[in-house]
Amino acid sequence: MSRRSWMLWTAAVLAALAPSLYFWVSSLLSEDDGTRYYAYMSSGRCTGAQIHSMTPEHLTSHIPLLDYGGAPLLVLALAGWYVGARTGRDRLGRVVARCAAAVLLLRRLPDLLLLSLDGALGPECLGAWGPPELVSSQAGWDLYHLVPPVLVLLAVRVPRRTFVRRGRLARTAATILTVTATLLVTAQAAPAGEVSTEGELDCAGFGGGTVKRLSEAEKKFLCEVRGYNSFYGDGGIEGWQDAPDRVVVTQGHHLCRVATQHGGDTGVPAVRDAPHGPLAHALGPLCPAVARWQEQEGARKQAEEAAYHAAKDKACGRHRPHRPKIKPVRQGRATMWTEFWTILGWEEGFEGADPDLVEELVGSERGGLAIWAADEIGHACVTVESYRRRPPLEIKGWDEVVEVDYDSPSGTLTLSDGNGKSLTGLTTAGPGAYRVRVHLRGRKLVYQVPDPPDGAVELLIMVFPGEQTKPVVYR
Incomplete structure (x- = not known):
């Protein structure tokens, strides 16, 4: 030793x-x-x-x-x-x-x-x-x-x-x-590789691209990875925006092969949990199997969403229609949705108004209206009625009744929800001063149970001319 x-x-x-x-x-x-x-x-x-x-x-x-x-x-x-x-x-x-x-x-x-x-x-x-x-x-x-x-x-x-x-x-x-x-x-010692710009890849599709070594599918894939096609300009997929073209494309092809083995499903662990798994979000243009799966998945989700909304509409349809004591100028019904507690009413030029609510039910300001409809996210069965004069007061059967003023600058108030539905013609007397009376039932049930039944929240909204400006709480 x-x-x-x-x-x-x-x-x-x-x-x-x-x-x-x-x-x-x-x-x-x-x-x-x-x-x-x-x-x-x-x-x-x-x-x-x-x-x-x-x-x-x-x-x-x-x-x-x-x-x-x-x-x-x-x-x-x-x-x-x-x-x-x-x-x-x-x-x-x-x-x-x-x-x-x-x-x-x-x-x-x-x-x-x-x-x-x-x-x-x-x-x-x-x-x-x-x-x-x-x-x-x-x-x-x-x-x-x-x-x-x-x-x-x-x-x-x-x-x-x-x-x-x-x-x-x-x-x-x-x-x-x-x-x-x-x-x-x-x-x-060989060059690290090029990173093509948005113009070189012709992400806008104007035909001015200069990159010749890549296929059209690979160019579109790179545009998605780098965020060049993003409406919000979010900068693309984190960690891959500045990687050389050849590296991103090579890894994209590999991930495509893995996804193809699973029917194009990018949600399986083999794809989702792979180190280069984030590229799956942009894989559609490069990988036919993923594109087909995304199309099928989109159609399935649309069908599920349509069935879901149809069930809510059916539940609202089971409620008895309101029978007004005097004839309204216009009456409408809809199942309306919200992701932020309220459904909103606006007039052109006043979009984005978010008034404070009176008694956590209804609020207004010039050109804007807000009405509580759900515990953050949900739907309500809504009936609107427009009058040329003040309708009789109805309290029986309702949990809450609140009335506020509304200043209409153009007489085109439209009530809209977060799902693209709208109820128009609420201010039939044209521009001017109105009163909005909102009736509600079902709020307690929504707060008491985590999964309330369909159609639990009902709203009756009456709109009519009136000069009074102070809110009134009837119940």
């Missing part, structure tokens, strides 16, 4: 621990745990990436001996080598150490060799492994992690007094490592 061997063993353990210690200290200083998510995949002709994608990475990810760069395994091997030397079983100790080194070498070498193979095929195949900066970093760390097992092999090597030509296995390993490093350096 020479001093040289102990120094090499120490260097091997420290080299294995160094990256973990570095990232630990760095995370403490920067408060960044360093977690990043990237997609790894194969393209159709890239053999290395295809083989890599079929390798189950979890086989070695949960073995404690391989944590911290394999330092626990090296310490265990050091103990075996030391015991073997102390008990006169030097050969057994060297076998234990070499087996540990072989495990660490086999953990890193396959990916380096596969990456080198794709690097020899060209930059397009390297794009299947991820963004260039990620590939460079990962390859560098893989090469670094070969250092500890090499130091172990040197530590247990038996010194020879005369020159001995190395065996074929040793020469082959040295050649492979040299070629691997050369290919990786050469491949990573």
Whole structure:
């Protein structure tokens, strides 16, 4: 057990621990745990990436001996080598150490060799492994992690007094490592790839695009990924807006193949939880299977929504129609929806008014009207009646009755809901002063049960001319 061997063993353990210690200290200083998510995949002709994608990475990810760069395994091997030397079983100790080194070498070498193979095929195949900066970093760390097992092999090597030509296995390993490093350096020196602009991709469809190397489907896919087609200009899919065209398209094709295996369903875990899963939101233009699934899913949801609303309309239709005591100029009924407690009435030029409610039921301001209809989200069975004179007061059968003033600037008040329905002709006397009397029943039931029955809330809204300005609470 020479001093040289102990120094090499120490260097091997420290080299294995160094990256973990570095990232630990760095995370403490920067408060960044360093977690990043990237997609790894194969393209159709890239053999290395295809083989890599079929390798189950979890086989070695949960073995404690391989944590911290394999330092626990090296310490265990050091103990075996030391015991073997102390008990006169030097050969057994060297076998234990070499087996540990072989495990660490086999953990890193396959990916380096596969990456080198794709690097020899060209930059397009390297794009299947991820963004260039990620590939460079990962390859560098893989090469670094070969250092500890090499130091172990040197530590247990038996010194020879005369020159001995190395065996074929040793020469082959040295050649492979040299070629691997050369290919990786050469491949990573290639351009990272272009990021086409909105105009170059012709996302607006005016025919002025200059990109020739991509199909129309790939261009549309890139436009969606980068957010060029977004009405709101939301900047596209986070983390992918600035990735090179070839990387995004390659990963999109891979995700398309995965989705196609599941009938185009982008909601399955294999697609949704993939590192490049966010691209599924833009996959329709690139992937026919996804486009068909999205069309079918849209039709199914529309049918479900139509059936849902039809059931609510049917429930409202079961209520007895209101029989006014005097004949109104106009009467209308509708099932009206809200996502923010109230249904609103506006006149042209006064859209967006949101008056304060009297008794949490009805409020008004010039050109605007608001009426409570649901506990945040829901529907109400609404009847509106327009009169030319004040109608008789009706309180019996109603839980709440409140009357407020309304100033109509144009005589075109329209009551609208959040689902596109509207009731018009409420201010039949034209511009001027009106009174709005709102009758309500069902609010208590809505608040008492988490899932009230359909048609629980009923509203009767009477609109008629009147100069009074103070609100009146009848019940």
